Structures are given as C-alpha cells and as structure tokens.
Amino acid sequence: MALGKGRKSGISPNAALLFQGGIGVVGLVAILVFGIPVLLIGPGLWPSLIYGILGAVATYGLLLLLTRVPRLFPENLERQMQGLYDFAYSYSPLVLILLSLLAGVGEELLFRGAIQGWLMAYTDPVTAVLAASVLFGLVHYVSFTYFLVATGLGLILGAAYALSESLALVMIWHAVYDMIALYCLLRFPRWFGVKIVEPAANRPHE
Template sequence: MNEPPIDPDNFFKTACKFEAALILVAIVLGWIAAINPFEFIIFDEQAIINGITGTLPLCLIFIALNQLKLKSLQKIRRVLHQTLGPSLYKHHWTDLFVLAAIAGISEEILFRGVIQPWIENAWGMMAGLLVSSVIFGLVHAVTALYFVMATAVSIYLGLYLDYDNTRNLLTPIIIHSLYDFFAFVIILHSYRLEQQKAK
C-alpha cells in the first residue's frame, strides 16, 4: 500500500489553517486594490436558497463523473483518494463540514470577493470572470483535466456571484462549501469501503 503523500495526522489542522490564511491574503490584496473583500456578503433568504439549489448540479456532475471509466478521471480519483482518504479517515462528518466551510468561505472571499472584482475594474466583467477562474483552476491543478474542471467550476461560481443581477458573495460561498462537503463525504465513504474490503 502506498504511503500517503502528506502526514494524515496533521492534514486536518494544516488544511484548516492554510485555508483560513487565505482570508488574510484577501484582506491584503483588497487593501492594495482598494476593494473590501466582505462588502458583498449579504445575508438574505434568497441567497441561501440560491446557494443550496446551485449546489445540486455540481453534486450530480460529481456523481456522474465518478461513474465514468476514463483514465484521466480515474487518475484524479486516485490522487484525491490517496490524499484525502488517509487524511480524513479518522475524522467525523462534522470535521469534514468545518473544513469544507472554511475552504468555501476563504476561497470565495479571495477569488470572488477580491480577484474577480479587481480584474473587472481593470478589464471588464467577462475578463474578471474568466481570468479569476483560470487562476482558481491553476491553484487547484492536480492534473491537466482537473485544472479544466476547477476552472469550469470557478466560472459557475463566478456567475452565481451576480445571480438574479444582484451581487452577493454568500451564494457562491454556500455552493462551494456544500459541494466540498459532499465531495469529502463521497471520497471518504469510498476510502472506508476499500479499507473494509482489504481487511
């Protein structure tokens, strides 16, 4: 059995700290760009509903892609399985929710709260959406296909930033957090089944 590429015992705390630190990055970049990263986090019922319903297509796509036998997709599954499986194996579902929430909040504040509007201010809305999404894809580029998939997800999240022609960062935060939580649960469930079969 391959050794996990990162220390499973330290992964959860390290991941939480790293993701939370992205908020500090957003604050610094926001200060440089004269953008308030938190300006468009508006708590309202419609944003929550949009966030929940906006998560469903991503979850269905995740399930569908999980069924395909393409080598490129199998490589992504193997990397995620080997990285996240051992690292989250001993954790409760509430831990997965906390990690997903921190990742969703911090990454959306950085990418949709600062980077996208920063580029929009310089080059327009379409450039803001596309360039911020490519950057998002690059920092998630486990493989070339994963880069494309992460970029596509980022475009989806960026479009939801202005859903109903009302800018609200809460909607992509909810979608991102719930989708990550769903993915964590599926990956961990698959890993645990594999461990049981191996016994």
C-alpha cells in the same frame, strides 16, 4: 459519517484549518488594501442561502454525471480521489465540516471577492470570470483533469457571483459543495474507484 480510523494525512487538523483560514485572510487583506468593491448579499441573505445550497447540489450532481461519461476527460480521477480520500479519512467529521466552511468563505473571498472583483474594475466581466477561474484551477492543480474540473467549478461560481452580486451566495455554494463531495467520497468510495481503508476501532476525534 460513521467511519473507521484511516491513514494519517500527515497534516494535523490545526495546520489544515490554519492553512485554509489563511487563504481567507489573504483575500480579505487584498480587498481592504486595494479597496476592491465586494458585492456581499445581492438578492438578500435567504435567497443567497437557498440558491447557494441548490447550486451546490446541482453542481455536484452534474459533475458526478460527467465523470461517468466515457473518455470525456483526458484521464480518470481515481488517483486524485484516492489521495483526497486518504486525506479526508484521517479527520473527524467536525474538522471536515470546518474545512469546508473555511474553504467556502476563504477561497471565495480570495478568488471571487478579491481577484475577480479587482479584474472587474479593469476588464470586462467575461475576462474577469475566466481569469479568476483559471487561477482557481491552477491553485488546485494535481493533474490536468483535476485542473479542468476545478476551473469549471470556478467558472460556475464566478458566473454566479457576477450574476447574483452576492459573495455570500457563492461562499455557501462552495462550502456546501465541499461538504457533499467529502460526504459522498467517504460514504460511497467505490463510486470513485477508491480502495477502502480497513476499519479500526474508532475514528479520531480531533
């Protein structure tokens, strides 16, 4: 992503990485403390890797198509995309990759591994996937439309975890999805109605 220097997000790279990594720590602690069974590999590492990448590409492509359907969502996502663009633009590509990886591992440990896994022990799979997905959407709430998008993504990841029995698969899926989303947002901001930051000499390299 060869981009110029943008506006500062107000959150240092270290703080952003620490926060995202902390989510994974919370999920891991919950799994260990409550003895939640985790289905880690399922069909195997290579199938998890391949299907995770393919799933991420397909999911992002589907979302991109849905956002082009007039009046499908109760409000447009331009304001949220502008905020995400401003946030992401102030970080180096390395930091964004690390954030995506930590989000994939950490959030899936918490929402699919811990929360969905715990609910599976006390409810049926549909209820577990739905409840964990709604919580996932609420944590990402910045608007009702964004909540719907995040909940929808949670449903896809939750169903993928339940069907594949591979937490690794949904971790890869989530991380690659975030990488694709950030790349497209920064590389093609006009797709999302984002106002482009005026380029400066160089992008920061934290």
